[in-house]
Amino acid sequence: MSWGYDSGFLRAGLELPVASVETVLLDYTHFSVRLRPDRKLAAIVGVNINGRELDPLAREGTWHFDPRVPKEQQAGPEVYKNNAFDRGHLVRRLDPVWGDAVTAKKANQDTFAFTNAAPQIDDFNQGKELWVGLEDHVLGHADTFDARLSVFTGPVFRDDDPPYRGVQVPRKFWKIAAWTNDAELGAVGFVVDQTSLLDKVELEKATRRRLLEDEPPPLGPFRTFQVPIQDIADLTGLPLDGLVDADRLARGQRALGEKPKAVYLESADQIRL
Template sequence: MTSTAGYDTAFLSTIDLDPPTRPGLVVLPYTHFTVAIDPDRRLAASTAVNIDGPQLRDVERGDDWQLDPRLPATQQAGPELYSSNDLDRGHLVRRRDPVWGNAAIAKQANADTFHYTVCAPQTATLNQSKTLWLDLEDYVLDHARQYGQRLSVYSGCIFADDDPVYRGVAIPRGSSKSQPGNKTPSSPRPDTSSARHPRWGRSSNVPPAPTPLSPARPVPNLPGTDRGHRRRDRAVDAPTRRRRSVHASARCSARTWTVD
């Protein structure tokens, strides 16, 4: 059973922040988020979720994927699209994002994210990579949790007329995610601008900008430079070079033991 509350447009401000939309979409509210399905493409054109950092909860993941009974099966991409292939069911609304509030609500929000209407076909490289989609999801959620922030996040499929068709579904080749703004209900982060570093003259946790390097200049072939040494080394026979190498190693070892 899904919640009819859905995404709250006034979650961050007294001014409503409406999610991206267009005509022809079917809007499905869930617990703390809303999905807008394109019934022709059978995938979500947009999703919108509210994240309450101070109230986030850890709930066991589960994996009970199901169709949404409020929408005809012919208007949503179901298990047949993901069977026996390398496509991931990529959450457009990250499973952990709406999981906040009391225990019962958080548990329902977690279950709501396992509807096929909430996911899109993604390659494992995109969906699971620590430098791509997953990394972006981690950054948003960790930021909300660490700084006690309330966030609203919009995601969706990027549809194109020439998307390749697979098992009757045109597979989008791109996804979008945006965070329009945030609100911190608790005390603001401390101002460290007055914490001046004695050497840098600025905030102690901000290093100074590096000094620009001067343009590189060619090294002349002068006697006594490294280039000259390399030329002379090439003229030395191999046995002599080996003896020099052994003597140098012995000296380094002796210095090492002396220091210790």
């Protein structure tokens, strides 16, 4: 059984980025979480996906605290009770579910740890469908080579994120998918924004007023954008140098004499690989 994110999973090698703030590294089956205890949420998660061995297990799992971390450092069930927040899987449930039957079942249950969840408004519409389908599309591309992906996901933390039941709710989330072609690393990055949907939850009055006074978010409500990975590095403060160098979007735009910029996606076919 493979335990934790494996930096050697891709032929080019790829380490799990380390946040500049204090985090706790938690290894699970085929994935790892760097938890920020001060935010009660993951700063980054990394998962290895073996597309040729994926096991399409039914959605069965029990949300649970990770006993290795004090409960008060995890955003638990009280954050999600009787409101519009979903327990949003950061490592997508089926991503680490591969290998033999025992390993796949363990990986499935591991994804239901509260350390792998973040509060996301339930009303994603097409944006959510596209967001969760990005890896499938990139995996199809990777299948030409070795059918393997390493995927990183996390929230964009800001000091003024709105407080709710003891947790500051992230407005934006990001995802990076990486693969290798003859040992050359390729990567693509994506961002979604839930700011304008947060009025579905009874936030503190001062917070609600401030959000309403803010200019509309540039990305729109759960619209999905492919973005230069450098933008994700700037937003998160994570060291993503190797992934920035491997960014297929930025490389293609520079080849056309363009400055790297975000591209709004209405379908997965628009992803620039």
